[in-house]
Amino acid sequence: MSELNELVGRPWKKPPFVKRAWLRWAMVLGFVAYLIAAYLTIEVNWARVYEGLERGKQFILAFANPDFASRSGDIWDGMIESIIMTVASSVVGIVISIPIALGAARNIAPLPVYLICRSIIAVSRALQEIIVAILLVAIFGFGPLAGFLTLSFATIGFLSKLLAEDIESMDRVQAEAIKASGAKWAQWINYGVQPQVMPRLIGLSIYRLDINFRESAILGLVGAGGIGATLNTAFDRYEYDTAAAILLVIIVIVMALEYLSGIIRERVQ
Amino acid sequence: MPVRDLKGRQVWQRRTGRESLLHWVMWLIGVAVFAYCWQQISASTTWFFVWDAPRIANDIWTRATPPRWEYITQLGKPIWDTLNIATLGTILALIMAVPIAFLAARNTTPSKYVVRPIALLIIVSTRSINSLIWALLLIAIIGPGVFAGVIAIAIRSIGFCAKLLYEAIEEIDETQVEAITATGASRWQVMAYGIVPQILPAFAGIAVFRWDINIRESTVLGLVGAGGIGLQLSSSLNVLAWPQVSLILLVILAAVIISEWVSAKVRGAII
Amino acid sequence: MLRLEKLVKTYKTGDQALKAVDLNVPEGQVLALIGPSGAGKSTLIRCINRLVEPTSGSVFLGDVDLTRLSMSALRRQRRRMGMIFQEYALVERLTVMENVLSGRLGYVGFWRSFLRKYPQSDVDEAFRLLDRVGLAHMADKRADELSGGQRQRVGICRALIQDPALLLVDEPTASLDPKTSRQIMRLICELCKERGLAAIINIHDVALAQMFVQRVIGLRFGAVEFDGLPEGLTPEVLTTIYGEEDWEATIEKVDEDEALA
Numbered sequence: 001m002s003e004l005n006e007l008v009g010r011p012w013k014k015p016p017f018v019k020r021a022w023l024r025w026a027m028v029l030g031f032v033a034y035l036i037a038a039y040l041t042i043e044v045n046w047a048r049v050y051e052g053l054e055r056g057k058q059f060i061l062a063f064a065n066p067d068f069a070s071r072s073g074d075i076w077d078g079m080i081e082s083i084i085m086t087v088a089s090s091v092v093g094i095v096i097s098i099p100i101a102l103g104a105a106r107n108i109a110p111l112p113v114y115l116i117c118r119s120i121i122a123v124s125r126a127l128q129e130i131i132v133a134i135l136l137v138a139i140f141g142f143g144p145l146a147g148f149l150t151l152s153f154a155t156i157g158f159l160s161k162l163l164a165e166d167i168e169s170m171d172r173v174q175a176e177a178i179k180a181s182g183a184k185w186a187q188w189i190n191y192g193v194q195p196q197v198m199p200r201l202i203g204l205s206i207y208r209l210d211i212n213f214r215e216s217a218i219l220g221l222v223g224a225g226g227i228g229a230t231l232n233t234a235f236d237r238y239e240y241d242t243a244a245a246i247l248l249v250i251i252v253i254v255m256a257l258e259y260l261s262g263i264i265r266e267r268v269q
Numbered sequence: 270m271p272v273r274d275l276k277g278r279q280v281w282q283r284r285t286g287r288e289s290l291l292h293w294v295m296w297l298i299g300v301a302v303f304a305y306c307w308q309q310i311s312a313s314t315t316w317f318f319v320w321d322a323p324r325i326a327n328d329i330w331t332r333a334t335p336p337r338w339e340y341i342t343q344l345g346k347p348i349w350d351t352l353n354i355a356t357l358g359t360i361l362a363l364i365m366a367v368p369i370a371f372l373a374a375r376n377t378t379p380s381k382y383v384v385r386p387i388a389l390l391i392i393v394s395t396r397s398i399n400s401l402i403w404a405l406l407l408i409a410i411i412g413p414g415v416f417a418g419v420i421a422i423a424i425r426s427i428g429f430c431a432k433l434l435y436e437a438i439e440e441i442d443e444t445q446v447e448a449i450t451a452t453g454a455s456r457w458q459v460m461a462y463g464i465v466p467q468i469l470p471a472f473a474g475i476a477v478f479r480w481d482i483n484i485r486e487s488t489v490l491g492l493v494g495a496g497g498i499g500l501q502l503s504s505s506l507n508v509l510a511w512p513q514v515s516l517i518l519l520v521i522l523a524a525v526i527i528s529e530w531v532s533a534k535v536r537g538a539i540i
Numbered sequence: 541m542l543r544l545e546k547l548v549k550t551y552k553t554g555d556q557a558l559k560a561v562d563l564n565v566p567e568g569q570v571l572a573l574i575g576p577s578g579a580g581k582s583t584l585i586r587c588i589n590r591l592v593e594p595t596s597g598s599v600f601l602g603d604v605d606l607t608r609l610s611m612s613a614l615r616r617q618r619r620r621m622g623m624i625f626q627e628y629a630l631v632e633r634l635t636v637m638e639n640v641l642s643g644r645l646g647y648v649g650f651w652r653s654f655l656r657k658y659p660q661s662d663v664d665e666a667f668r669l670l671d672r673v674g675l676a677h678m679a680d681k682r683a684d685e686l687s688g689g690q691r692q693r694v695g696i697c698r699a700l701i702q703d704p705a706l707l708l709v710d711e712p713t714a715s716l717d718p719k720t721s722r723q724i725m726r727l728i729c730e731l732c733k734e735r736g737l738a739a740i741i742n743i744h745d746v747a748l749a750q751m752f753v754q755r756v757i758g759l760r761f762g763a764v765e766f767d768g769l770p771e772g773l774t775p776e777v778l779t780t781i782y783g784e785e786d787w788e789a790t791i792e793k794v795d796e797d798e799a800l801a
Binding site: 442444445447448449450451452453454455457458461462463466467469470 | 589591615616617618619621622623625626627629630631632633634638642643644645646647650653654695698702708
């Protein structure tokens with residue numbers, strides 16, 4: 001009862017998220033100081049921004065009235081090239097990433113193989129698509145081949161990593177049951193591992209196809225083929241209606257792919 | 270029925286005749302599509318350059334090594350700009366993504382047939398377009414510079430953050446919301462007590478995750494003129510200063526690794 | 541004090557959860573609502589404070605017809621009805637104190653509640669209630685660190701701090717072990733007696749209901765099948781409510797339990 005008498009009449013405050021008061025204030029002050037410093041170092045030319053509002057309005061209006069016609073040839077060719085790059089690189093990327101994923105799963109692969117595969121994944125993930133594309137364009141020349149190689153390379157890092165994690169978290173018992181039946185390594189993979197990770201592999205592949213298409217739209221900026229080059233030209237010439245048309249096509253295709261992947265993933269699982 | 274009678278013997282097959290035929294046709298179509306794609310790529314490739322590639326790669330390598338280390342003194346400001354683009358862009362995006370997520374989530378949207386589709390449209394359209402394209406667009410509108418980069422990153426991130434956030438909102442435990450409603454709380458109080466505490470961990474996770482991605486993306490925004498270290502990369506490439514290019518690539522690599530490490534640490538601390 | 545008149549709830553799927561239920565609960569009466577799963581017990585309780593919108597009929601709390609109120613008027617009336625949930629329904633990432641104080645949300649404005657600046661009298665009352673249920677030392681623990689029984693005690697505090705006239709209790713013991721279940725039921729009934737509250741307790745466990753309440757309502761397919769004293773629950777009555785089964789054991793067990801207790 002004495003405990004209660006002590007508590008009653010005392011104000012109550014929510015216990016703070018960060019217990020140590022000095023650390024809490026240091027974090028808040030540091031953050032505010034950073035924001036001020038960051039804001040001060042960004043040179044915003046407000047006059048230029050104000051001028052730009054008019055162009056911004058034009059661009060938004062262009063979305064209401066996109067021009068598919070006047071550069072329809074360029075748009076069509078660029079889109080086809082983007083799609084071709086997407087499909088080819090997804091297929092090659094998936095095919096290569098399956099063995100790498102198997103190698104990068106600690107519960108399947110021996111240590112040396114594991115380390116090699118993990119480092120391939122790390123390199124692929126650390127390098128940005130656009131930077132890889134720049135280097136590959138410098139090496140292989142302009143055109144969709146560089147884009148295709150870039151996307152394949154990026155697919156490997158993405159897919160192998162997620163697939164390897166899935167293999168590592170699979171149900172050990174099922175796989176062991178197959179091993180116990182005296183299966184060879186390849187049979188074990190085929191019967192014990194594959195059925196468990198297949199739905200996820202299909203889901204991830206479709207998701208990566210979606211990403212590859214989006215990425216293929218920018219590779220053209222550095223000369224690696226696809227719709228990006230056409231888009232860049234449209235912006236350079238201030239042809240907002242054509243640019244809007246291209247962006248709309250991209251959005252529609254991405255939406256369609258997302259819808260499709262939703263359906264496929266539902267059916268697989 | 271996958272069991273078939275073959276000369277009086279029962280033969281088990283994985284698929285029925287129709288199924289396996291369909292299976293093969295699908296594979297055939299797949300292979301044909303891939304062959305066509307490959308042929309198209311091959312047709313627009315100058316194979317002479319490709320066969321020459323090993324020599325060129327070797328050539329670039331010898332020129333790019335060793336990196337020009339002293340150039341790093343000129344990279345301080347671009348790195349600072351890159352960090353700002355990513356951080357300010359993420360903050361702006363989060364500010365806009367929160368209301369959109371609440372409008373898009375099935376259980377909090379004020380109207381299922383008007384507001385929700387609009388919110389979803391914003392999410393899809395900002396998400397489908399790469400930040401480089403947003404940067405191109407913004408440069409055409411408000412001129413080149415860091416500011417265009419910040420806005421480009423912000424717009425690109427809205428859809429991403431709002432999507433993950435509205436999924437988190439749809440997954441909350443409704444009974445906790447019900448309990449708060451039953452006390453006679455107002456709409457906003459239900460939001461603050463019943464919903465926000467439940468999505469706060471997801472929100473923090475999303476913020477850090479997106480910040481990590483934005484660091485990567487902001488390193489290349491300069492290629493189209495939107496500020497940051499990409500600007501230096503672009504100008505070094507234009508004058509074929511390969512030792513500078515290799516140094517910048519190393520810096521970018523370091524930035525990516527550090528940001529991934531930071532975000533992993535922070536996420537670990539939250540969850 | 542609480543009066544239901546021809547309360548009907550038909551779900552969009554066409555399921556009729558409540559078929560014209562009439563019920564009168566006088567001041568200070570603790571009443572148990574029993575019946576098989578899907579009989580409409582939960583729906584009935586939620587129709588009273590309109591967490592579920594009734595299709596037709598009226599609910600009178602005192603002289604006010606709750607079914608005709610606007611949203612803001614309803615919120616004021618909800619303050620008079622404390623609710624205790626199955627699975628506790630605490631906001632798990634908030635502290636025990638915040639959960640208890642959330643019972644005052646109907647009384648304080650948004651910014652005060654957002655900044656956690658509750659009036660000192662509310663904080664004092666919260667400490668008193670927590671002390672009454674033996675959790676005063678846990679005030680700054682997060683709700684998900686508590687055990688099931690402790691969480692339900694916090695749930696009870698949250699309902700009581702509303703200063704209600706009526707408690708709506710939905711399966712308070714469904715996820716608790718038998719001993720804790722009994723402690724929680726005893727606590728609820730004691731608190732009702734102390735404060736002169738009426739309560740509707742929706743409960744699965746017939747034996748537990750008989751032990752503590754003054755009146756039992758049997759619900760089947762959304763209609764009242766039994767209304768009377770706990771002693772009136774004969775095997776025949778239970779058969780009409782739940783269907784054919786050997787009931788002797790259930791009822792006898794109660795007597796033994798009583799003797800032991």
